[in-house]
Amino acid sequence: MASSKTLNVKNLSALGAERLAELIMELAQGDAAMKRRLRLELAGQSGGADAAAEIRKRIATIAKSKSFIDWHKVKAVAKDLDAQRKAIISHVAPSQPAEAYELLWRFLGLASSIYARCDDSSGTVGVIFGQAVEDMGEIAPQARVSATRMADHVYDAVFANDYGQFDDLIPVMAKALGSDGLTLLKAKLEQSSQSQPSVDRKVIAISERGPAYDVRYRNRRVQIALAEIADVMGDVDGYASLYTEAEQANPAVAATIAERLLAAGRSKEALEALKRANPEMRDGSRWPEWERMWIEALEAAGMTEDAQRERWQAFDQSLQPEYLKAYLKRLPDFDDIEAEEKALVHASQFPDFHQGLSVLIEWPALDKAAEMVMARHEELNGDHYWFLNQAADALEKRHPLAATLLLRSMIDFALEMGRSKRYPHAARHLQSCAHLAGKITSFGGHSDHETYLADLKARHGRKAAFWNAPT
Numbered sequence: 001m002a003s004s005k006t007l008n009v010k011n012l013s014a015l016g017a018e019r020l021a022e023l024i025m026e027l028a029q030g031d032a033a034m035k036r037r038l039r040l041e042l043a044g045q046s047g048g049a050d051a052a053a054e055i056r057k058r059i060a061t062i063a064k065s066k067s068f069i070d071w072h073k074v075k076a077v078a079k080d081l082d083a084q085r086k087a088i089i090s091h092v093a094p095s096q097p098a099e100a101y102e103l104l105w106r107f108l109g110l111a112s113s114i115y116a117r118c119d120d121s122s123g124t125v126g127v128i129f130g131q132a133v134e135d136m137g138e139i140a141p142q143a144r145v146s147a148t149r150m151a152d153h154v155y156d157a158v159f160a161n162d163y164g165q166f167d168d169l170i171p172v173m174a175k176a177l178g179s180d181g182l183t184l185l186k187a188k189l190e191q192s193s194q195s196q197p198s199v200d201r202k203v204i205a206i207s208e209r210g211p212a213y214d215v216r217y218r219n220r221r222v223q224i225a226l227a228e229i230a231d232v233m234g235d236v237d238g239y240a241s242l243y244t245e246a247e248q249a250n251p252a253v254a255a256t257i258a259e260r261l262l263a264a265g266r267s268k269e270a271l272e273a274l275k276r277a278n279p280e281m282r283d284g285s286r287w288p289e290w291e292r293m294w295i296e297a298l299e300a301a302g303m304t305e306d307a308q309r310e311r312w313q314a315f316d317q318s319l320q321p322e323y324l325k326a327y328l329k330r331l332p333d334f335d336d337i338e339a340e341e342k343a344l345v346h347a348s349q350f351p352d353f354h355q356g357l358s359v360l361i362e363w364p365a366l367d368k369a370a371e372m373v374m375a376r377h378e379e380l381n382g383d384h385y386w387f388l389n390q391a392a393d394a395l396e397k398r399h400p401l402a403a404t405l406l407l408r409s410m411i412d413f414a415l416e417m418g419r420s421k422r423y424p425h426a427a428r429h430l431q432s433c434a435h436l437a438g439k440i441t442s443f444g445g446h447s448d449h450e451t452y453l454a455d456l457k458a459r460h461g462r463k464a465a466f467w468n469a470p471t
């Protein structure tokens with residue numbers, strides 16, 4: 001049973017409303033943020049109109065501020081912003097959705113100013129504006145705003161998206177815009193792309209000769225917006241038409257077009273779109289989406305043998321496990337066993353030692369992974385600690401010598417390269433080696449633990465930070 005002194009809702013309620021109010025007033029002295037929150041709550045009790053007036057005043061105040069927001073003040077600013085956003089949703093929207101809609105636009109209009117005045121590398125502020133965009137999608141359908149006005153708002157946002165605050169706005173607003181609003185927005189954007197006033201061109205550099213403009217900047221925003229409209233309207237051909245013939249030769253673009261054609265059940269056209277990609281640029285390691293869509297299109301078009309051949313080739317070249325899994329899944333019983341064995345042998349012989357070992361560990365094929373370590377231990381790079389730790393843990397139970405070689409590679413690298421920050425980890429690895437030594441019946445051609453330890457002391461005995469590192 002909780003103590004009566006425990007801070008919880010039940011115990012605090014027992015103090016009574018008047019006493020709680022006195023305590024809150026006392027705590028609010030000198031706390032501007034808390035006072036604003038209390039005023040918002042009081043305004044909310046009087047109805048949406050009073051709350052809206054308070055929110056509007058606060059947004060106006062924030063908009064006028066020009067001071068830089070130091071990193072230690074970002075959280076406080078974010079808290080204030082989120083309080084205004086939540087008040088719009090909880091106090092205004094239920095009774096006055098049209099007012100809430102307008103307030104949200106004003107709120108989102110703060111983004112450029114806020115971002116320009118602070119470092120939001122943590123994403124704290126971005127999360128709040130992102131949630132406001134989602135809120136807009138919920139409130140807009142209830143606001144009963146004309147399709148023309150709503151299209152104008154979204155159109156303006158497309159060109160005000162300097163910090164990504166309006167990313168995904170069109171998909172979010174699609175329901176509220178409806179067919180009429182989307183059509184109006186599309187027309188406005190298409191008209192905009194035909195004229196590029198200098199004030200809308202982005203300055204990308206300034207020299208003695210004056211500013212240099214990225215003339216593609218405006219058109220790029222228009223293209224992205226039109227692509228989003230095409231997607232929400234299910235207009236595959238409209239989406240494809242946004243890209244020039246040269247752009248469609250880019251494997252990434254070809255893949256996005258093919259993906260939409262496949263979703264529309266147009267597999268043969270998807271294949272044609274993929275074929276338009278420059279053959280010299282279809283390398284799966286650089287353009288994995290093109291490769292993935294090519295295989296999906298082959299499968300959808302009924303060209304299953306070709307799809308299987310491409311899956312195997314993709315795995316053969318890149319060792320991507322998803323291609324092997326898809327390949328094996330489509331093989332007859334027993335054929336998959338032979339193919340799996342062939343694939344794992346290929347992984348163990350792959351030129352990139354660590355990539356091959358990673359596949360064997362994650363599959364898992366631990367016996368083959370241990371064999372690979374024993375056969376190719378000279379290729380170990382102890383700098384790959386993020387993976388070698390995981391591999392050593394996986395192998396230590398059944399293959400203690402292979403696990404020991406992995407641990408030694410990390411110890412040797414840390415000491416030989418003088419990576420002092422890794423010394424505590426290396427010291428723990430050395431302890432693990434000592435523990436595993438008792439499980440190893442034969443070290444074969446490798447040094448036993450005592451010999452390895454003696455050699456380590458001979459080579460790095462003066463590195464006290466390692467020998468005295470806490471473990």
